[in-house]
Amino acid sequence: MRSLEDMLALSPWTRGLSAEHLDRIRAAIMVREFEAGSTVCRKGDPASAWVGVVDGLVKIHSLSPSGKSVTFAGIPAGGWFGEGSVLKGEPLKYDIVALRDSRIALMPEATFRWLLDTSIAFNQFLLKQLNERLGQFIGMVEHDRLLEPDARVARALAALFNPHLYPVTEPHIQISQEELGYLAGASRQRVNRALRVLAGAGLIKVDYGLVTVLDLNGLQRYGI
DNA sequence: TCATTAAATTGTT
DNA sequence: AACAATTTAATGA
Numbered sequence A: 001m002r003s004l005e006d007m008l009a010l011s012p013w014t015r016g017l018s019a020e021h022l023d024r025i026r027a028a029i030m031v032r033e034f035e036a037g038s039t040v041c042r043k044g045d046p047a048s049a050w051v052g053v054v055d056g057l058v059k060i061h062s063l064s065p066s067g068k069s070v071t072f073a074g075i076p077a078g079g080w081f082g083e084g085s086v087l088k089g090e091p092l093k094y095d096i097v098a099l100r101d102s103r104i105a106l107m108p109e110a111t112f113r114w115l116l117d118t119s120i121a122f123n124q125f126l127l128k129q130l131n132e133r134l135g136q137f138i139g140m141v142e143h144d145r146l147l148e149p150d151a152r153v154a155r156a157l158a159a160l161f162n163p164h165l166y167p168v169t170e171p172h173i174q175i176s177q178e179e180l181g182y183l184a185g186a187s188r189q190r191v192n193r194a195l196r197v198l199a200g201a202g203l204i205k206v207d208y209g210l211v212t213v214l215d216l217n218g219l220q221r222y223g224i
Numbered sequence B: 001t002c003a004t005t006a007a008a009t010t011g012t013t
Numbered sequence C: 001a002a003c004a005a006t007t008t009a010a011t012g013a
Helices: A004-010 A019-028 A083-088 A109-118 A120-146 A149-159 A177-184 A188-200 A216-220
Strands: A030-034 A039-041 A049-063 A069-076 A095-108 A204-207 A210-213
Touching: A004 A019, A004 A049, A019 A095, A019 A109, A030 A049, A039 A049, A049 A083, A049 A109, A049 A177, A069 A120, A069 A177, A083 A109, A083 A120, A095 A109, A109 A120, A120 A149, A149 A177, A149 A188, A149 A210, A149 A216, A177 A188, A188 A204
Parallel strands: none
Antiparallel strands: A030 A095, A039 A095, A049 A069, A049 A095, A204 A210
16 A cells, blocks of 8 residues: 555545545545654654554554563554544553554544544444454453464464454565564564464465465464 | 675574 | 574665
């Protein structure tokens, strides 16, 4: 995905919107570039915009006072997030960091609220997205306690390809094994082994800094 | 286009 | 956590 226009065309919530709605949205959204490693939003910042990943990859993460890094979710191109904080009018609770060079769309809060007030399609999309996220996080808690690391890595990877949250078409994700480890709650070394196991099972293909998903269903149900 | 080098990532202990 | 090996990207001939 390269441009905001591509992303809007792919985002389910734009379907069913009138031309006036779309024009107003296009005019309101700002697109900014972020270098790999840079912070898109910092914990404590006012939630002044709904955020979309046009291109690249960002992570939602938190740094403990002692310096431990926890990643809650990776958001690939096609994903929108931050509606929780905007809806509640609260400052951001987490840091958003670009994992590689990323193009980020920012929809101002006013536009977001206006969409909420005027578009049923938009409300339906948000409901679906919130529900999908809830399922993802409940699954994470469950798997964290029940599944072995191979399966946790499989799930973390599959989560990046959730078709409802990230309507992307490419089966690749450019991510290091270290970052995958933060996502899966496993060490880099363990991720390295897990990836080999999953590749051996024909579910994925592993290249330098790149993972290709061959069998998304198989990944999701791996280890059950 | 090719060789060299630094940086990032991976593989192993 | 440490170290070696590999891959990539950038640079300049």
